[in-house]
Amino acid sequence: MPELPEVENVKISLEKQGFIGQEILKVELLRADLRVPFPKDLPRKLKGQTFAAISRRAKYLIFETEKYSLLSHLGMTGSWRPFDKKLKHDHIILHFKSGVKLAFNDPRRFGLLDMIDTKDLARSRWLKHLGPEPFAESFTGESVFQGTRKLKGPIKGWLMDQRRVVGVGNIYASEALFAAKIKPSRAAGKITRQEAELLVVHIRRILTDAIEAGGSTIRDYRNSEGKSGEFQTRFLVYDRAGEKCLRCKDGVIKSKVIAGRNTFWCPKCQR
Ligand SMILES: [Zn+2]
Numbered sequence: 001m002p003e004l005p006e007v008e009n010v011k012i013s014l015e016k017q018g019f020i021g022q023e024i025l026k027v028e029l030l031r032a033d034l035r036v037p038f039p040k041d042l043p044r045k046l047k048g049q050t051f052a053a054i055s056r057r058a059k060y061l062i063f064e065t066e067k068y069s070l071l072s073h074l075g076m077t078g079s080w081r082p083f084d085k086k087l088k089h090d091h092i093i094l095h096f097k098s099g100v101k102l103a104f105n106d107p108r109r110f111g112l113l114d115m116i117d118t119k120d121l122a123r124s125r126w127l128k129h130l131g132p133e134p135f136a137e138s139f140t141g142e143s144v145f146q147g148t149r150k151l152k153g154p155i156k157g158w159l160m161d162q163r164r165v166v167g168v169g170n171i172y173a174s175e176a177l178f179a180a181k182i183k184p185s186r187a188a189g190k191i192t193r194q195e196a197e198l199l200v201v202h203i204r205r206i207l208t209d210a211i212e213a214g215g216s217t218i219r220d221y222r223n224s225e226g227k228s229g230e231f232q233t234r235f236l237v238y239d240r241a242g243e244k245c246l247r248c249k250d251g252v253i254k255s256k257v258i259a260g261r262n263t264f265w266c267p268k269c270q271r
Contacts, residue, residue, distance in 0.1 A: 002074045004059060004134070004167030005207055006215035010080060011056045013225045017082060019063075019102060023050045026095040034091060035075065035112045042115045046070065046094075058130050058166035062121065069118045071126060075110030131164045134203050139165055141197030148188040148196070155191055156184035157259035159203075168203055170261040171238045172210065176203045178237040178247075183270040184263045185256075209234070237264045245269060 002010075027043040039045075049065035056062070061080070063070040072078070083093055083101035092113060094102040104113065116124045132139040144165075148158055158164055159173045168176065177184050179202035182195055191199070213234065236246050241255035241264060251268030 001076050001169070002059065002078075002215070003169035003172060004056075005172075005210035005213075007056055007059045007061055007074065008211045009215045010074070011054050011061055012211075014054050014061075014080060014102075017225070018100075020051050020054060022096040022098060022100065024048065024065075024094060025097045028093040028095065030091050030093070034078075034106060034109050035073075036114065038092075038113055039115045042070075045115065057121075057127055057133070058162060059169075060126060064118055064121075067118060069116050069121055071112070071114045071116055071121075071124070072104065073112035073126075075106060075108065075112065077108040078104065078106040078111030080104055130162055130166050132166070134165055134167050134200075134207055139200065141193065141200045144200060145191065145193045145196040148191055151188040153188055154185045154258050155182060155188045155199075156263055158188040159199075160259050160261070165203075167207065170263075171235070172203070172206055173259075174238045174264045175206050175236060178265060178270060179206065181270050183267075184258050184265050186271070237266065240264060 024046050027046050029038055029043060032038060045068050046065070049068060051063050052066055053064045054061070055064060059073060061072045061074070063072075072080070081103055083090075083103035086093075087103075087105055089107040090103045090105050091109075091111075092104045096102070104111070112126075114124075114126065116126075121127060132143075147164060148155070151158065156173050156177060159168045159176070160170065174184065176199060180195060180198040182191065182199065237253055240246075240253045243253050245251040245253060245266040245268060248266060248269040251266035253264055254267055255262055255264045257263065
């Protein structure tokens with residue numbers, strides 16, 4: 001499943017490919033829905049609008065025009081690509097005045113496509129409950145420390161809760177907790193102030209590294225240039241159950257389902 005670094009890479013590659021500034025000539029919907037129905041007036045309203053920006057909020061990719069924004073989520077297998085010929089599972093094709101086209105393809109159809117008035121984006125049903133971005137100034141060691149006091153649930157679940165902070169998905173939660181030497185099952189309320197500071201530093205560093213590496217290629221993720229990421233070769237703990245810990249060279253990596261997802265840690269150097 002694409003996580004924040006992969007979505008950020010899709011955004012970066014769409015920008016590089018010159019989709020900002022493109023005026024929409026026609027929106028071709030090849031089915032009526034993905035996870036939710038496409039708004040019926042989407043083709044009519046987007047016609048003639050120009051992409052002023054492409055942004056990302058959590059794992060949503062947003063094509064902004066002055067009036068309307070096209071909000072998309074890749075779900076499990078969604079992808080955007082410059083269109084040249086039709087492929088199986090293409091569900092939407094944007095035709096631009098310049099002659100270029102952009103297609104959304106999604107074999108498993110857990111993706112999402114919605115249109116929202118740009119001025120109402122932050123209040124929309126998709127974005128209104130979201131916590132801060134991991135790179136936001138408001139996300140700090142102190143905010144993590146204060147936000148976790150007295151909580152008995154595992155810190156890993158807290159990190160993956162989008163109302164607390166967005167974009168720290170399963171893989172990156174395991175990696176950041178390993179880097180900060182915190183056991184994923186530890187009660188969130190037991191994290192010290194110093195550990196909270198460390199956690200924020202490592203979350204940012206790991207996400208930055210992953211974005212720069214083009215994201216991680218889990219299953220069949222590709223950015224819009226058809227390139228896969230390579231960050232998965234740098235996982236220090238994720239998916240290493242039964243292997244010797246790369247840091248202490250003593251512990252054997254364990255795995256267990258925490259917060260609904262497979263979680264990895266070293267029992268020797270994470271407390
Ligand atoms: Zn270890």
